[in-house]
Structures are given as structure tokens and as C-alpha cells.
Amino acid sequence: MTTEARTTPHQPRSPSLREVMISALDSAIRAPSTHNTQPWIFGFEDDPPAITLHADDTRALAVADPSGRELFISCGTVLHHLRVALAARGRTCRVERLPDPTDPNFIARVTVGAERAPTADERALEEAIHNRSTDNGQFRDDVVQESFERALEQAVRAEGASLAVLTEESARAHIADLVAIADRVQGGDSQFREELAQWLRSGLSDKRDGMLVDGAVGVVLPWIVRTFDRGDGEAARDRELIVDGTPALALISTPTDTPMDWIRAGESLSALLLRVVVERWSVSYFAQVVEVESTRAAIQAMADGKFVQLVLRLGRGQHGRKSLRRPVRDMLRG
Ligand SMILES: Cc1cc2nc3c(=O)[nH]c(=O)nc-3n(C[C@H](O)[C@H](O)[C@H](O)COP(=O)(O)O)c2cc1C
Known part of the structure; x- marks a missing residue:
């Protein structure tokens, strides 16, 4: 009697749920944050399986963002990115926002549910996470087509905020004025400049957060920012950018101005950004208009009683350079 060698065909092992969660987090942390502070901390719960998201207030911007509004918006962007990343990996999820009234930095619990095949749209949004900057x-x-504008409005509304796209010259000129005023206020504030300088990185830096500044300039720029009043130069540059290099501005607003609104504004921002990337458009920000008290009051007047959370530029550009991220393991609860 001959014995046949029995071979088991090699079957790739399917990833464990924890591996799926870590892979989803690895995508989610591509989300944008103010000054690329990446102000988030994640944890895992087992039964039922969930990812927890906390705001990392050691990374908050005490001068530019004393209320923590942009900290929460940034956490909202990573929350929406995480929902997209889980969906693209074939996982449903349920989100509880601000689940613990005794812990204001507990942004969300994302409970991971059943498996199901991702849709083509979910895969496209995941791809957009990696193509966005x-x-x-x-x-x-290029003109913002009406169907594109409607799709963006719908994406933002689905996340609990509202969008106004402004293309008329008079509205853009008004916002250009507000941006210039805000630039001068912040440029003249040494504490603001000091805080900004702490988040500027040269290519020589081994930190994987903050904003990269080119080559040799990167070494001296933090010093220049600390030392000089940059308000006028920045104001002139931003004004020119709006007048000559911006087909549309966009305002994301919320019905009230609470931490929950800030999280929803962040989720709305992420939803808008990923749609924008799918259409090969780009976005940049004029956060200073909302950060500075006097210009915030003026921009609110354009929002029909709503609270403007984000002022954005919208257009077709080159796509910026990819910014750095810390590894997920450095963002896990100790
Ligand atoms: C709430 C918020 C406000 C921001 N404000 C500004 C801004 O005023 N000016 C700017 O150049 N970038 C702004 N950014 C963009 C960040 O600097 C950028 O997301 C970060 O450096 C990471 O780069 P990336 O978006 O290319 O991944 C903002 C981002 C967020 C989420």
C-alpha cells in the first residue's frame, strides 16, 4: 500500500478583527488637522469590539484655538476617515459621539459590526484618503458645476452641517478683506507666532507631525516667524490668492456652536474633502477668519444665523506635498 503525501493547499489567513481595526486606523490618521497636530488618541474595547477616540489636548493650540473648537474639528475629520476606512474594509460600524458626559475629551466610540462587501463608492472614498493633501x-x-456643488452640499448635510459655495466676486472680495485683517491680527501677535513656529518642521526634523517647510528655509523660518511681524506679507499673499487663484470659497456652518457641532463640522469637512478628491479638485483653509474674534463676527453675518466653522478655498490645483504622520502605535492609549 502506497501512502500519498497529503498536502494542504496554502490558504491565505484572513486578518483578525484587531488587524482590520489597525489597518483602518492606519488609513484614518491621514486625516487633516490644524497645523498637522494629529491631536487624537485611540483605544480598543473587546466586548463588543470597538475603537475609542479621545482628543489629545496636549496637542491643542492654546493661542490660536483656546476653546478647543479646531481640536474637536480635527478629531471629527479622523472619525469620518475611520468610518470610511472601516466601510472599505467591509465592516459596518455604529458611532456614539461624546459617549461619556464625565469625560469631555472622549470624542467617540466606534463599535465595529457585521461584515459585508464594500461598495465601489466606499472603495473610491478610501482611495481618496490616500490621494488627498x-x-x-x-x-x-475652472467653474464649479452645479451637480458638483449639489453633491458637496449633500455630503456636508448628511454629516449634520451646511455648506455655502461662494463664487461671486463681491463675496470673494469681502472674504479676502477679512482674511487680510485676520492675518494682520495674528501676525502682530508674538504668542501666536511662537505657537506657529513650534509646529514648523525642516526636512532635517525627525518629528512626524507639524508642517514641513522647504530645505534650508525650514531651518531659519521658525526663527523668522518668532522674530518678525509677518502679518502684512501674509495678508498680501492671501489676498492675491483669493483674487487670482481661487474660483470658489466655501463655508461649512453648524446650527449651534457646541463641541458636538465641532465634531460634526469635522466629519462634514472630511466628507467634503474626499468627494473633492474623487473629482480631482483641491481644498485649502483660511482658519484665521474664524480664529480672530473681530473677523469671526463679520463672517457669521454671512451665514444666516448659523455658525461658520470653516472657511475653505476650492479649485483645481497641483495637489500639495504629502504631509507626515506619526505611526498609529504612538497614538494608542498607554
Ligand atoms: C480645522 C483645520 C483648520 C486648518 N486651518 C488651516 C489654515 O488656516 N491654513 C492652512 O494652510 N492649513 C490649514 N489646515 C490644514 C492643515 O495644516 C493640514 O491639514 C495639515 O498640515 C496636514 O496636511 P494635509 O492636509 O496635506 O494632510 C487646517 C486643517 C484643519 C483640519
Whole structure:
């Protein structure tokens, strides 16, 4: 009697749920955050399986963002990115926002549910996560098509905020004025400049957060930012960018101005950004208009009683350079 060698065909092992969660987090942390502070901490729960998201207030911007509004918006962007990343990996999820009234930094619990095949749209949004970057350059003067505007409005509304796309010259000129005023206020504030300088990185830095500044300039720029009043130069550059290099501005607003609104504004921002990337458009930000008290009051007046959370530029550009991220393991609860 001959014995046949029995071979088991090699079967790739399917990833464990924990591996799926870590892979989803690895995508989610590509989300944008103010000054690329990446102000989030994640944890895992087992029964039922969930990812927890906390705001990391050691990374908050005490001068530019004393209320923590942008900290929460940034956490909202990573929350929406995480929902997209889980969906693209074939996982449903349920989100509880601000689940613990005794812990204001507990942003969300994301409970991971049943498996199901991802849709083509979910895969496209996941791809957009990896193709997105903030583009601060000039945009071409392509017109925002009505169907595109409607799709963006719908994406933002589905996340609990509202969107106004402004293309008229008078509205853009008004916002250009507000941006210039806000630039001067912040440029003249040494504490603001000091805080900004702490988040500027040269290529020589081994930190994987903050904003990269080119080559040798990167070494001296933090010093320049600390030492000089940059308000006028920044104001002139931003004004020119709006007048000559911005076909549309966009305002994301919320019905009230609470931490829950800030999280929803962040989720809305993420939903808008990923749709924008799918259409090969780009976005950049004028957060200073909402950060500075006097210009915030003026921009609120344009929002029909709503609270403007984000002022964005919208257009077709080059796509900026990819910014750095810390590894997920450095963002896990100790
Ligand atoms: C709430 C919020 C406000 C921001 N404000 C500004 C801004 O005023 N000016 C700017 O150049 N970038 C702004 N950014 C973009 C961040 O600097 C950028 O997301 C970060 O450096 C990471 O780069 P990336 O978006 O290319 O991944 C903002 C981002 C967020 C989420």
C-alpha cells in the first residue's frame, strides 16, 4: 500500500478583527488637522469590539484655538476617515459621539459590526484618503458645476452641517478683506507666532507631525516667524490668492456652536474633502477668519444665523506635498 503525501493547499489567513481595526486606523490618521497636530488618541474595547477616540489636548493650540473648537474639528475629520476606512474594509460600524458626559475629551466610540462587501463608492472614498493633501497653491479658474456643488452640499448635510459655495466676486472680495485683517491680527501677535513656529518642521526634523517647510528655509523660518511681524506679507499673499487663484470659497456652518457641532463640522469637512478628491479638485483653509474674534463676527453675518466653522478655498490645483504622520502605535492609549 502506497501512502500519498497529503498536502494542504496554502490558504491565505484572513486578518483578525484587531488587524482590520489597525489597518483602518492606519488609513484614518491621514486625516487633516490644524497645523498637522494629529491631536487624537485611540483605544480598543473587546466586548463588543470597538475603537475609542479621545482628543489629545496636549496637542491643542492654546493661542490660536483656546476653546478647543479646531481640536474637536480635527478629531471629527479622523472619525469620518475611520468610518470610511472601516466601510472599505467591509465592516459596518455604529458611532456614539461624546459617549461619556464625565469625560469631555472622549470624542467617540466606534463599535465595529457585521461584515459585508464594500461598495465601489466606499472603495473610491478610501482611495481618496490616500490621494488627498492640502493645496495652498494657485488654483485654475475652472467653474464649479452645479451637480458638483449639489453633491458637496449633500455630503456636508448628511454629516449634520451646511455648506455655502461662494463664487461671486463681491463675496470673494469681502472674504479676502477679512482674511487680510485676520492675518494682520495674528501676525502682530508674538504668542501666536511662537505657537506657529513650534509646529514648523525642516526636512532635517525627525518629528512626524507639524508642517514641513522647504530645505534650508525650514531651518531659519521658525526663527523668522518668532522674530518678525509677518502679518502684512501674509495678508498680501492671501489676498492675491483669493483674487487670482481661487474660483470658489466655501463655508461649512453648524446650527449651534457646541463641541458636538465641532465634531460634526469635522466629519462634514472630511466628507467634503474626499468627494473633492474623487473629482480631482483641491481644498485649502483660511482658519484665521474664524480664529480672530473681530473677523469671526463679520463672517457669521454671512451665514444666516448659523455658525461658520470653516472657511475653505476650492479649485483645481497641483495637489500639495504629502504631509507626515506619526505611526498609529504612538497614538494608542498607554
Ligand atoms: C480645522 C483645520 C483648520 C486648518 N486651518 C488651516 C489654515 O488656516 N491654513 C492652512 O494652510 N492649513 C490649514 N489646515 C490644514 C492643515 O495644516 C493640514 O491639514 C495639515 O498640515 C496636514 O496636511 P494635509 O492636509 O496635506 O494632510 C487646517 C486643517 C484643519 C483640519
